[in-house]
Amino acid sequence: MMKIKKNLMWLLILALAAWSCNSQNSKNGSSETADSTVVALPVSNVRHPDWSKNANIYEVNLRQYTSQGTITAFAEHLPRLKEMGVDILWMMPVQPIGEKNRKGTLGSYYSVRDYKAINPEFGAMEDFKTMVRQAHELGMKVIIDWVANHTAWDHAWVTAYPEFYDIDSTGSMYAPFGWEDVVQLDYVNDALRDAMIGEMKFWIEEADIDGYRCDVAGMVPTDFWDRARRELDEIKPVFMLAEAEKTELLIDAFDMDYGWHFHQLSNLIARGDTSATVIAAYFDNLAGTFPQGAYKMNFTTNHDENSWNGTVHERYGEGFKTFAVLMATVPGMPLVYSGQEAGLDKRLEFFEKDPINWKNYPLKDFYKTLLDLKHSNQALWNGDFGGKYVPVKTDNEAVVAFTRTKNDHSVLVILNISAQPHDVTLQGDAYAGDYNDVFGNKKITMRDNHQLRLEAWEYRVYDANAGGL
Known part of the structure; x- marks a missing residue:
């Protein structure tokens, strides 16, 4: 996804310029046209879990979290994270990683070989269930990363159900976007849809998780996600995060999507490529286009940004805390990535072991202040529960x-x-x-x-x- 986003960077600048002009024209009363039809704002039909209204989210890079890299070792941090104000734990994929065409020594989290198992690198299923139970006892929720667009090449479906996979002009299965360690699924097949929803139900019924962060959600048909949400909600109210910025996903399927445009805008501002005045134009445009009631996730970093585009220190310089404050106070749910409370100043390896140096958590009080304010001040709550910019x-x-x-x-x-x-x-x-x-x-x-x-x-x-x- 990162190459795609980079290619859109300068298009974003042009779009923001257009937003700014449109916003100004509207305020000057010059936006009238021969066709004065008012376009209705889309409305989200999703019923957010009540606990999400003033929640924040924390991404867990399990492999790099501790020297052991295990679920049990991570669980020792749960009380600390609760004290810091964390509400939702987003676990990067916990399933076994494919060996065929594997990248690096340990492989990519996002090359899933078995949807219903735990990566032995991280521990056992009982370890995971125990961690979820401990998080729940502390009042936190757990969502896991879900990779529905593709599987590892050595996933059992490749041989047992080849019809689940898309084929190219030569009749061969293929890797999407050149991601050579994974193979593209084909959602034209109804049996695949049934099977994938069954795999998703497993984790809610078996491990009592609270929802999913769905990888490259925009590459999977929206009607699949709509059905998945309905069926998952029948088990328990779930929280769904889309790695996408696509309006239709927020109508019936997802609670929240990524604030990619705002994130990229913040990087442009930090580099001096555009003025901070476009922030107001961005939120003016968002107010007229974003589905009413939906949530937007704001962030200065995540696993993709840190590993591939640079640390917050590289991208924001001395202003990294200023932009963290911005992301935590504008409309949306703030994300904290593993190690930010330690002032993470290196790009974590993605396919190798590279533990975080926690350094006694020098920024924990900074993030605690922001996250506690999110809880206590209704103006900062998510979606329609909070105030407008x-x-x-x-x-x-x-x-x-x-x-x-x-x-x-x-x-x-x-x-x-x-x-x-x-x-x-x-x-x-x-x-x-x-x-x-x-x-x-x-x-x-x-x-x-x-x-x-x-x-x-x-x-x-x-x-x-x-x-x-």
């Missing part, structure tokens, strides 16, 4: 400021998106009021046309939570 105008393009409000809860976020200090005036009075400085741990009153000075990459998050929870 409302930009605050400033006299400095390097400074991004916005508010979000829900019921009697609100936040004011001010970010210097530059490597230089700046003086700035927040224009107007819509944000004025009394707040708690979340990171400064002090009270502050913001007045009309408030002036302040921000150091390079400085971030301020002000919390007004009148009602409490």
